[in-house]
Amino acid sequence: MKTFESITINNMTLKNRIVMAPMCMYEADNLGFVQPFHLVHYPTRAYGGVGLIITEATAVESRGRISSRDLGIWDDKHITGLTSLVESVHRAGAKIGIQLAHAGRKCNAFNEPLISPSAVLFNSDYTPPKEMSILDIKTVIDAFRNGAKRAKLIGYDLIEIHGAHGYLINQFLSPLTNYRDDEYGGSAENRRRFLNEIIDAIREVWEGPLCLRLSAEEYAEGGNHIEDTLNLIDTLKQQVDLLNISSGGVVPVKFDVYPGYQMELAKKIRQKGYLVLGGGLLTNPSEVEKYLNNESADLIFLGRILLKNPYFVLQAADEANRKDLIIKPYERGF
Ligand SMILES: Cc1cc2nc3c(=O)[nH]c(=O)nc-3n(C[C@H](O)[C@H](O)[C@H](O)COP(=O)(O)O)c2cc1C
Structure with a gap:
């Protein structure tokens, strides 16, 4: 099964195609x-x-x-905790990427000023952005560069830039x-x-796998549609190793959402x-196997199902008669 085939992205080899x-x-x-959680x-x-x-x-x-309770990488003081996190995931046999993010006008953290390319409100849940x-633009670009520098020091295997869901980078793009x-x-x-300047800044300090998450379709009149996204990615060729295709926000x-609702977008980009x-x-x-086989994507991300069932992949391996993929301490459970 393609699901369990390894894949190499830049200098990182993954043991299978499933991404959290x-x-x-x-x-x-x-x-x-x-935190311990x-x-x-x-x-x-x-x-x-x-x-x-x-x-x-x-x-x-x-x-x-995005909220007061998000993880941060804006200070050197964050390095120790994030290093423990990276080491804990490595010890458990997976690779780990960090999603570097800036909420812009969709910041809901307590007592923080909102910034955005233009002073336009998202909705009444938010305060108006400046x-x-x-100077703000250059400061945020520097913050992405510094985040990437820290991510490298910490030992992450991949950096993902959050360019989707209506957060700051997406606010510039749309x-x-x-x-x-x-x-x-x-x-x-x-x-x-x-976005281009953020990618350049990150590339000054990070040679490893770089992923960009995009909302490939904004589902709104006057917004970016898949054709615009295809034009955008034509300009990124050399610098980004992987595109994480999402939509909306x-x-x-x-x-409309339904199983696989973003796979046509992914396929066009692929x-x-x-x-x-x-x-x-x-x-x-x-479904995972179907979208890998019909060449919609090279890797499949799973979100909520992994909150419900952290052992999704082990169960899939068991169902596919790949007992060799069950880790030793859990063999007797399958
Ligand atoms: C609780 C929750 C938190 C999320 N937080 C993020 C996030 O931090 N960054 C992001 O790009 N997407 C975020 N998403 C979107 C997911 O990455 C994913 O694209 C979405 O849940 C659809 O996949 P699924 O149907 O497999 O859950 C979040 C989704 C959920 C359910």
């Missing part, structure tokens, strides 16, 4: 520090057979947190949230400048010659 999707757990303390939660999924774990959105600035000055008339707004080329609109990580509402091993 980044999911905020809201279990850090109010200053972004790793994280040191159980993530290694459990690693012992459960997941090849790569991408941990929850981790803020590169305190004002970049339009970013050029015409629905970026009304700037300087070099960071207006044309598609200007709107992607912030830029503006508060409802859209046809451009990228390694692609796809998923969304997948809950059983046959």
Whole structure:
């Protein structure tokens, strides 16, 4: 089965094609520090057979947190806890990636100022954001560079840039949230400048596997659609090793979701010659295998099903008669 085939991305070899999707757990303390919860939660999924774990959105600035209880990497003080986390996942046999994130106008952390390319509110749950000055832009780009530097020191196997779900990078990319008339707004080329400069900054300090998560479709009139995303990724070729394809979240609109609802988007992007990580509402091993076999994606992310069942991969291996993949201490359970 393709699900259990290894794959190499840049200098990282994964034992299988199943990736734990980044999911905020809201279990850090109010200053972004790793807690005992994280040191159980993530290694459990690693012992459960997941090849790569991408941990929850981790803020590169305190004002970049989605909530007050997000993990942070904006300070050297975060390094010790994150190092324990990385070591705990490595000991449990998986690779680990960090999702570097900035919430921008979707920051719900206590007492933090909101920033965004333009001073436009997401909805009434948030306070109005301030339009970013050029200095703010440079400061955030530096924060991504510093986050990547720390991630390297800590020993992460992969860095994922959170460019999806309507957070800060996505706010620059989308015409629905970026009304700037300087070099960071207006044309598609200007709107992607912030992302490009973040990628350049990270690449100054990180040679390893770099993944970019995008909302490939914004499901709103006047927003980015798959054609715009295909144009965007044409400009990224040399610097990004993997694209994690998601959708939505830029503006508060409802859209249809069903198992595999993002796989057509993933497939179109993969046809451009990228390694692609796809998923969304997948809950059983046959779906995972189907989307790998029909070449929609090279890797499949699983989110909520891994919250419900950390042993999803071991069970899939058992069902596929691959007892050799069950880790020794758990053999008698299968
Ligand atoms: C509790 C929860 C927290 C999430 N947090 C993040 C996050 O930090 N970063 C991110 O890119 N996506 C986040 N997502 C989206 C997931 O990564 C994933 O794309 C989504 O849940 C769809 O996959 P699923 O149907 O397999 O759960 C989150 C989803 C859930 C359910």
